[in-house]
Amino acid sequence: MATPLEKARKDPNSMKAKILKVARRMFGEYGYHGTTTRMIAKEVGIDISTLYYHWGEKTDLYESVILDINNDLRQKLDEVEKVIHGQPLARRLGIAIDMVTDYLFECPEISNLVLFQYFGKTRKESNLDFHVPDFISDIARSMDLCKTKESIPTSASMRVLAMMNSIHNFISGENFFREMLKLKREEYIEHVKETLEFILIPAFNGGSQGQTDINQTDIRR
Amino acid sequence: MATPLEKARKDPNSMKAKILKVARRMFGEYGYHGTTTRMIAKEVGIDISTLYYHWGEKTDLYESVILDINNDLRQKLDEVEKVIHGQPLARRLGIAIDMVTDYLFECPEISNLVLFQYFGKTRKESNLDFHVPDFISDIARSMDLCKTKESIPTSASMRVLAMMNSIHNFISGENFFREMLKLKREEYIEHVKETLEFILIPAFNGGSQGQTDINQTDIRR
DNA sequence: ATATAATTCCATCAAATGATGGAAACACAT
DNA sequence: ATGTGTTTCCATCATTTGATGGAATTATAT
Known part of the structure; x- marks a missing residue:
């Protein structure tokens, strides 16, 4: 109950x-520089100083935002992991x-912020941590890419x-891509899922079957 | 020879x-807001007004930058197309x-700017065009995803x-990812290529072979 | 009701930022 | 050398932006 972020999450x-x-x-x-504290305050409908009262410097607010979306994403991935546990890989x-x-289409700012971070x-x-996020190792294990969570x-x-970035790309790029392809929102979402399945499933689900006769060096030279 | 951009490219x-x-x-x-005209001028070693003398408003300069990198990328893709023409798909x-x-690891700002655009x-x-870039249709044809360039x-x-975004992601994210994974530049580049091949080749090279017994609805439900 | 603490807004600052006018410096042809 | 056009820099503006002090308001406890 100490930090402003915890207070915000509580109520x-x-x-x-x-x-x-x-x-x-x-x-x-x-983005960070593209957003002014005045823009935020105006959108909330409060005076700018009220914003500073609650969150301090702009960097502090931004840092809290990053922590917040990382937390949300982590939670969602845990939830997904529980649902898919035990199923065959492709499924x-x-x-x-x-x-x-x-989920991300409902909270596109998560994808936006993750990509901005990267x-x-x-x-x-900033002094935000650069370490490998936990969820990456969790996903890796879940995708049969490694045995233990420790040595990835x-x-x-x-x-x-x-994989994660491919998803974020389509969420964050919705404005641009959807306009470009002249699609309605629902159509776009459906196309995104189809495309992600097209790209990701063969790779992780034994994609080598289709090209066992071609070795790596051969492909490039 | 009219626009500043053409002059710049000429000499x-x-x-x-x-x-x-x-x-x-x-x-x-x-990014656009994160960069100030003073930062650019200082880096070039000139006064800020010299910058304005040559390029006018900040937005004009930015627009020229976007046009320039799109042009470079387009040129490179044409070059690639010529090299791979006639080869089997995986190759x-x-x-x-x-x-x-x-190429992009040599000019990472291209990937950065493309992603910022998206x-x-x-x-x-801005009033920059939103239309489907030409090179997308070119690549689509080159990947056997469609017959004619007209109806994609x-x-x-x-x-x-x-596909393109997956590549850009790893280029733009080098700072973040490489630090995260504690890799040397050469190691990172090699891992990027390996990963891209892992993800992309099975999908485009008949990835359905590995999962012909699983239909779409089955996968999700 | 009154005292205390928490919240909100108004006024304002200093620094940063986009932008410009005009003088100096330079290039170069005649 | 002189004149002309180009390039560069110095000084300066008006706005924007991050940030704060302090008064006014509201909530809360006694």
Whole structure:
């Protein structure tokens, strides 16, 4: 109950929670430098100083936003893991894509912020942790990419990153891609799921079957 | 020979070209709002007003940067297409991944800016075109996803986007991912190629072979 | 009802930022 | 050398932006 973030999470009707919610969306849309404290305050309908009263500096608010969405995503992935546990791999993947995609389309700011974290720089470097997120190892294990949660091969981490990013890309890029392809929201979502299944399932579900006669070096040279 | 961009491309030693080069990198790293005209000018080693003299408003410079990287990327993809033409599909993919990845690791600002275009918003909306880039249809045809360049199925466009974005992700995310996985640059690049092959080749190279007994609805339900 | 603490807003600051006018410096043809 | 057009920099503006002090308001406990 110490930090503002914990207070916000405890009472979703509190002003802290309202601000956090708006801040998530705004930072997600415009990035750190693209979002001003005034934009957030205006959107919430409060004075800018009220925002500072609750969250302190802009960097602190941003940091809380990052912690918050990481927490939400983690929770969702745990939930998914419980549902797919014990199923055969292809089915696990299919369900996971379905659930995660639906969830992220409801909270697109999560994908936005995750990608900003990965690809963007801030003028003043932040001191947020750079360590391999827990959920990456969890997913890796869930995808049969490794046995124990402790020793994850690098290639397994890379594959999980590729998978997660593919999903985030389509969520974050909805505005751009959907306009480009002239699709309605529902159509787009359906196409996203179809595409993700097309790309991901063969790879993780024994994709080598289709090309056993071609070795790696041969492919590139 | 009319626009500043054309002048800059004509003479790579001109001040316009120098500024453009730095602007590409900076906008790529920090995004539109994260980059100030002063940052660019300082990095070039000129006064800020010299920058304005050559490129006008910040938005104009940014627009030129976007046009420039799209042009470069397009050119590279044409080059790749010529090399892989006529090869069997798996090999085409392998070579394309290899070449494109190498190129983008040399010009990571291209990936950065492409992703910013897709995922980020600017406070004032830009008037840059939203149409399906030509190269998407070219790639689609090259991957046997459609017959003619004119009628591209939506799913084909989606698959091409998924493929391109997967590559961009690893380029743009190098700082974050490489630090996270404690890899040297060369190791990282090699892992990226391996991962991209792992993910992409099975899907486009008849990935259905491994799961012909599982129909779509079955996978998700 | 009154005292105390928590919350909100108004006014304001200092620094950062986009942008420009005009003087100096430079290039170069005649 | 002189004149012309180009390029560069210095000084300066108006806005925007992050941030804060302090008064006013509201909630809460006694």
